[in-house]
Each structure stands twice: as C-alpha cells, then as structure tokens.
Amino acid sequence: MRLSTRALASAALSVGLVATVASPGHAAINLTRDPVAFVYAKDHALSLLNSHATDDDLAARTTKLASSPWAFFRGTSPLYYRDLGELPASAYATGGNDVWIMGDAHLENFGADRGADNTEQYELTDTDDAWRGSWTWELRRMAVSIVLAERQQGRTTTQITTDLNTFVAEYEQWISNFHGNSSELTYRLTSSGTSDYDNALIQKAKNDTRLDLLTKWTKLNGSGVRVFDTANTDLATVDSTTRTNITNAIAAYRTTAISPFTTSEAVVKDVIRRKNAGTGSLGRFRWYALLEGKTTAQDDDRIMELKQEVDPAPKQLAPNATTYTGGERPARALEWLSYQSDNKAGWASVGSVPVLVKEKSPYAEDVAITDLTSSTIWDDTIRDDARLLAAGQSAADQDLAGTGVTYSADAAIDNAITSVSGLQSETRTFATDYADQVTRDWQAYQAAYNAHQPLY
Structure with a gap:
C-alpha cells in the first residue's frame, strides 16, 4: 500500500517542478556528504525512537520533502547545520557567537497571533530548533529561505538580490537601534507598526x-x-x-x-x-x-x-x-x-x-509564501522578519534571567558588523550558492523517492 500511494504521488510530482537554476559567476559548493543518506539516517532514527508509531507521518514527510526545493529546505534543518560545520564561517562571526537563535529561521515560521496581553501581533512562531550559537547561522538560514521562496514564486535574480540586501541592512539597522538601550525587551509589531501584509494577518487574527x-x-x-x-x-x-x-x-x-x-x-x-x-x-x-x-x-x-x-x-x-x-x-x-x-x-x-x-x-495566522505576490509585499515582510530576529537575539542575553548569555548580544553583533555592504555581499553569495546546493540535494532526494528507495 505504501509503494502504491508513493507511486501515485511520484507521478503528480513529475509535473511542473522547479528546474535547477545555476548562479552565474558562483562556484558550486563542495560538501562531503550524501544528502539522501543523511536525511534517511535522521528519519530512520526517529522511526526507531518512536517504535514505528509515527511511520505514517514519516511517509507523508517523504512526499512533502520531494515536492520542491523550498519544502526540502524547510524540512531538513539538521542538514543545513551539518553543512555549516564544513563550510567557511562568516567573516563577521567575530562577536555574538553565543546568542539565542530560533534555529529554523525561514519565511513561514512567522505569523500573527494574540499575545499574552490579548494584543494581536506579528511574531516568530517556532522555537523547536532554538539553541545558542552564532547570529550568522540564523542570518544565513533566513537568507537561503528568501532565495528559495522567491525562486519558487518566479522572482527575478535582480529582485532576489534587492531583497537580500534589504534583509541584511534592516537586520543591522535594528541591531544598531537596540545597542546601548533596553528597547528590545518590549519591541513588538502590532497593527499600528507593521506592514500592510503582516497587518492583514493581524486583522485576520483579530477576527x-x-x-x-x-x-x-x-x-x-x-x-x-x-x-x-x-x-x-x-x-x-x-x-x-x-x-x-x-x-x-x-x-x-x-x-x-x-x-x-x-x-x-x-x-x-x-x-x-x-x-x-x-x-x-x-x-x-x-x-x-x-x-x-x-x-x-x-x-x-x-x-x-x-x-x-x-x-x-x-x-x-x-x-x-x-x-x-x-x-x-x-x-x-x-x-x-x-x-x-x-x-x-x-x-x-x-x-x-x-x-x-x-x-x-x-x-x-501564519505567513504563506504564496501570499507574497508583489515586490512591495516581499520588501515589507522581509523587513518585519529582520526586525524580529534582531529583537529576539538582542533581548535573550544578560537582560533576561536564565538565558545563560552573560553579555550584551546586540552590542557584540553590532560591533562585529564592521561593513554592512560587506555583510550584504557575503550573505548574497552564501545564500545563492547554498540555495543551488539545496536544489541539487532535492533533486537527489526526489530521484530516490521516485525510485521507491527507503527514506525512513
């Protein structure tokens, strides 16, 4: 039964899938791993841990991962962090290497909800992968998600470049804004201070x-x-x-x-x-x-x-x-x-x-990349997400009991960003090249899926 269901899904997946887009002027990333084997090992271990009781969801997961590069990236954060350990670190990772990060930063891990004080707000929504590490890991993962999501939505290379530059600049600006004060501790995006699209999500939440x-x-x-x-x-x-x-x-x-x-x-x-x-x-x-x-x-x-x-x-x-x-x-x-x-x-x-x-x-009310239908909406959403990442990392430091971070994260990150244009350039290169790698990894995974190779 499982093979029959997957065979039907494979036929559906063969229609209208995203083609690999090479990045002009960029060398391919070389990594010493088999992405299919890596993901299989993680999912097989989970199957054994749960005594096969969640294998129905693991089967559904293989279909989802095989559907697009965007879905594959969303579902394989352990592979991303494994690869960061082999790839060169950011040139700006000289401070703020031990801050709290949400861990799985991507566009659809943000949305609107009612806050604890019954005020609707736009916020980050997933901390399952939260951990202490470098702010550059988070910045890079979010940037890769922007590239993959925009490619899936048919955005041009020029548009993607513009949005990556905007994301990095907005993040740096708000890190700088939080440096030297405690405004990050109460920073939030409500209906009076957010973009049109994110405010529309807030209004849905209110209703x-x-x-x-x-x-x-x-x-x-x-x-x-x-x-x-x-x-x-x-x-x-x-x-x-x-x-x-x-x-x-x-x-x-x-x-x-x-x-x-x-x-x-x-x-x-x-x-x-x-x-x-x-x-x-x-x-x-x-x-x-x-x-x-x-x-x-x-x-x-x-x-x-x-x-x-x-x-x-x-x-x-x-x-x-x-x-x-x-x-x-x-x-x-x-x-x-x-x-x-x-x-x-x-x-x-x-x-x-x-x-x-x-x-x-x-x-x-969660963000859906299919709702990001214009350059204005992309720009606004990316800016809001950058602000929330900056606020979260800045707040979860010496200012809050229990974090274990004993210094000012915003000061350390702000001091580490010695050149905004340099960080923009580095982030664009990494995000574009790694998005290409994700697409190749997805193609390998999809081929294994279509061949009915065990994937968990």
Whole structure:
C-alpha cells in the first residue's frame, strides 16, 4: 500500500517542478556528504525512537520533502547545520557567537497571533530548533529561505538580490537601534507598526474565534459534551495508556507555565493524536488535549498541543552551549525571543517522550509564501522578519534571567558588523550558492523517492 500511494504521488510530482537554476559567476559548493543518506539516517532514527508509531507521518514527510526545493529546505534543518560545520564561517562571526537563535529561521515560521496581553501581533512562531550559537547561522538560514521562496514564486535574480540586501541592512539597522538601550525587551509589531501584509494577518487574527477552532477539530457527542472529531482524517485515536500519560503530562506541565491554568481549567476532557502537521517536525509525536476551559460550557474549551522534542539542529555545532533539554528548551526560548508570547507554554513528558506544551491558538495566522505576490509585499515582510530576529537575539542575553548569555548580544553583533555592504555581499553569495546546493540535494532526494528507495 505504501509503494502504491508513493507511486501515485511520484507521478503528480513529475509535473511542473522547479528546474535547477545555476548562479552565474558562483562556484558550486563542495560538501562531503550524501544528502539522501543523511536525511534517511535522521528519519530512520526517529522511526526507531518512536517504535514505528509515527511511520505514517514519516511517509507523508517523504512526499512533502520531494515536492520542491523550498519544502526540502524547510524540512531538513539538521542538514543545513551539518553543512555549516564544513563550510567557511562568516567573516563577521567575530562577536555574538553565543546568542539565542530560533534555529529554523525561514519565511513561514512567522505569523500573527494574540499575545499574552490579548494584543494581536506579528511574531516568530517556532522555537523547536532554538539553541545558542552564532547570529550568522540564523542570518544565513533566513537568507537561503528568501532565495528559495522567491525562486519558487518566479522572482527575478535582480529582485532576489534587492531583497537580500534589504534583509541584511534592516537586520543591522535594528541591531544598531537596540545597542546601548533596553528597547528590545518590549519591541513588538502590532497593527499600528507593521506592514500592510503582516497587518492583514493581524486583522485576520483579530477576527478569529475560539469556537471556529473548536468547530474545526471537535464536535458535541450524544451527551452534548465536546470531544475530538475522529472523523477528521488528520486525527487518530490513542490507546488508554497514552491517554493516561497525556492527562498526567497536563497536570505536570501546569507547574512550568508562566501563567498556569487553574486546576478546574486544566481538566482533560479528551485526547487525540494529530497527524500531517508541519514539515521539519513531521514524523514526531504531536498530541492534542481538550481542556475544560474557564467554565463548564462547551464553547470555551481549550486545545493544548503536546509536541515531541528532539535535539535541535544547531546543537551539533555547539553541543554544550546550554543544558536546557526536552520541552523546557523551546518553551524558555519562546519566552525570551518573542515579546508577550504564549504565557501558557511549558513542558512535560508523555510517558518517556519529552514535549513542548502550548495552546493551539485560535488566533494564529501564519505567513504563506504564496501570499507574497508583489515586490512591495516581499520588501515589507522581509523587513518585519529582520526586525524580529534582531529583537529576539538582542533581548535573550544578560537582560533576561536564565538565558545563560552573560553579555550584551546586540552590542557584540553590532560591533562585529564592521561593513554592512560587506555583510550584504557575503550573505548574497552564501545564500545563492547554498540555495543551488539545496536544489541539487532535492533533486537527489526526489530521484530516490521516485525510485521507491527507503527514506525512513
């Protein structure tokens, strides 16, 4: 059955795929690895770790990775950080080599949501790969994502060059703005201070309701009690042991949240496993727990997401940078890197599986590169993303307890950027050449997929 499904998907993938675009005047990157073998090893290890219980999601992941260079890059952050260890470091990595980074910076890891103070904002949305390392790792990864996304959307080389220069210049400007003061600690992008596209996401978030989310994932049973809707093909029932483990995890998690639920709010009404979610995390356990909410009414229930955490991709470059592990690492990083982020976020374990626990927000509206349809929208979005990266890295230093960073990150980075034009040139070259490499890696992966080679 699996081969039949994949064969059908392979036929679909053969139509309309992006061709390799060589970068004029640039030498090809030479790396001593087989990308297919590397990704296979990671995914096979996850399959074994989870005793094959998430192999359905791993199969879906292979289809997604084979679909485009953009999807392949999104889903293979460990390969990117492995390659950084072999490639020359940035000439500007002379300061700020030990700051908190989100780890998997790319255009679709940003979006709108309601902040902890009930104000909608544009923010970074994913800290699963958060770790301490060089700011240049983050800047370069984001730049590669810009190249790949713009190529997929048919943007010209000139347009891509302009946007890369804008991204680097905006990042440097805001690092400089934060240097010497503490404004980064309360910096945010709300409806009054963001671009038209990102403000449109904020307005969507304002119009979203909790009942909309509950209607998507749940139903009222014959007794009028809200439960998960098992007719939804993206949901799968769990056994009694897992149900008990999730209930226990919710109880334990309450002690880790900044603003914990009360005992009555945290009563678990139902649990389910979520399938087909994410790209880089597709193949990890992801469970939903339906909580009672503020009252016993059926329309104020909350959906909590419990997401399996593994070693973050940047850890291979700085294995001893921090001692935070499991779900605690991304939960704390979310607090430090994004102002007024989810104050219900915390951590626990489902049995032996470490998890990040967050509310499945009714107000989340993510960036989609297919919505970036003009040069103005690209420019605005890239600027906003650069500002948030700069603000997060600047805040998560000596100014915040627990980060372990004992100096001013913004001062160190600002001092390291001795030439904006030089950093722009270096970043353009790296991003373009590595995007070419990603395209070659994707072609190799797609060939293996079409040949029905085991990929997990």
